[in-house]
Amino acid sequence: MLLPNQSVSPGGRLVVGGCDTVELATRFGTPLYVLDEEMIRASCRSYRQAFEGKVPSYEIAYASKALMIKALCKVMEQEQMALDVASEGELFTALEAGFPPERIKLHGNFKKAALLRMALDNGIGRVVVDSLPELDLLSSIATDMGKTADILIRITPGVKADTHERIRTGQEDSKFGLGLIGGIALTATRKALELPSIDLHGFHCHIGSQMLHTDGFRRAASVVMEFIAHVAAETGYVAEQFDIGGGLGIRYTHDDVPPTVDKLADEICTALGAAAEEHNIPLPELILEPGRSIVGEAGVTLYTIGVVKEIPGIRTYVSVDGGLSDNPRPCLYDAEYEALIANRADQRPDTVVRVAGAHCETDTLIPELALAAPRPGDILAVQATGAYNYAMASNYNRFPRPAVVLVNDGRADIVVEREPLADLVRLDVVPQRLQ
Ligand SMILES: Cc1ncc(COP(=O)(O)O)c(C=O)c1O
Structure with missing residues (x-):
């Protein structure tokens, strides 16, 4: 092949x-x-072209866990991509490469205080908060530093992605994110709105990786939009951003037939539009975080x-x-x-x-x-x-x-x-x- x-x-x-x-x-x-290099650049462009015009506003953040090296950060910067990092080392590499910090998003289910400080110190764009204790910690660190932490809250949408169980992350039984069941995600949202030095910009989810069908993305889009509507009704807070994560599969063997990025964009944007109409809420800015499908x-x-x-x-x-x-x-x-x-x-x-x-x-x-x-x-x-x-x-x-x-x-x-x-x-x- x-x-x-x-x-x-x-x-x-x-x-x-x-x-x-x-x-x-x-x-x-x-x-x-x-x-x-040309294939990587073409993949970045295919994402941008696919979402252009389908939603009022979008951003494509390369998930650097797939492959993180300084030269690649340069390519991503030139291709107008944002960057998702998930550790001190990935953040360090991005900063060393001179990647614009305001276009970096920091992930992780356990971010140590030193990493949160490093993020705030360098003015990175978003911290994607993964737990209630992290929210408290981030608020107190930001207050001490006299800074504001710009955050998204990671939701566990309860969507079981159709992929290998070890790369599934959106189901309720997951170490990642804040669950919708038991109102934990709503509790986190209320807390984020009240805590000092925290500026909530919206919500994030990532249901899994190497997905060869679009159903999971569609379901995640509907579930998170419903949650956004619920939050608006309960608190008056209207999310300005929704990061739907990465996960699009690639062709490892001739049996793998991944959906095109265009199909992915159609499915996600249709689901978002339908949910916005159903719940009568504005469309948030859409963020995607593809990793594998950019470099694989x-x-x-x-x-x-x-x-x-x-x-x-x-x-x-x-x-x-x-x-x-x-x-x-x-x-x-x-x-x-x-x-x-x-x-x-x-x-x-x-x-x-x-x-x-x-x-x-x-x-x-x-x-x-x-x-x-x-x-x-x-x-x-x-x-x-x-x-x-x-x-x-x-x-x-x-x-x-x-x-x-x-x-x-x-x-x-x-x-x-x-x-x-x-x-x-x-x-x-x-x-x-x-x-
Ligand atoms: C939060 C998050 N975003 C994005 C990705 C990238 O996923 P993929 O490489 O499948 O596109 C991952 C990978 O597991 C992830 O955990």
Whole structure:
């Protein structure tokens, strides 16, 4: 399966963003994450174009948990995106990249006081409050600092997203957000309106990730709009913003058929319009926070095949020089991928194999896949690895994290250096008594 903006050269090599992937592997080494800049920019634009004119006002915030690196912050800034961050490290990266703080939204179900202070200190646009204690803490910190915290309240809409249970977040039984049942979300709203140094701008929800249908978005839109109407009736407060989160799925395999961004926009905006009319409330500004669908299909990971082991009558294992440490998703939640031999991308995939990583774990990357007769030294290109791969990479087995290369129109630039071995021991301390 080739992804958009990929092609096969006359010599039979996979080409991404105008770059020969085999040359990239030789030049930068493997494993290597390759990111197609034009595809990322096109995804940002497709979101903006899809919502333009369908609602009076909207904002698209890239959810940086999918992939957070400084160069990407620059691309997001140039594409007029806002940014969602969910930790001190993501916020730090955004600020280091010079991303406009007023366009940053801070998420998280447990934000420490230091993180809230950092957010207020740097004038970030929105803190998305996730619990009642956080609301109190934020109010007291903001008061101490002589600042006002601009917030959204995260609602748990009680919508069960049609996706893997570990990436579902909108159901009532969730660590995220304030539930509608028992009136907790309403209590939080009243509190936010009363507390000093808090300026409430509206509500947020995020029901899950890798959603291949739009029903969940539609239901979340209706439920939150009903809540907004209820709040208006109870308190007189009319929400000015509604952030419906991210979650649109992507094509990992040929079986995945995600809705287009246009369809998503149609469904969400129709649901919002209908709810606004039904409840007789104004349409709030709509915010979206896509992550995976901005960067996922723009990424390819290049590995070198090291060992091809045939177990007669059972299967053939193809081991590559990465695995669990650069892509934990197959082990975490059985995520599926497709791949091809980058140096023989024109050949028929006729050999069924299992692709395994190189870690001391059964780190299967792809349980069953047809490849064009894989041999040691071949370059394996695993498709659609732009989201939640580098972002979730670890140093398990003390594997250094791979480099990330940004390709565009035949040009390739390093945006994250390969982690040097020396960095693996940089923070190790051997106490004097062990010397
Ligand atoms: C609050 C929030 N917003 C946005 C996202 C991005 O989701 P996705 O990458 O599926 O678009 C997530 C991811 O889990 C999230 O937790």
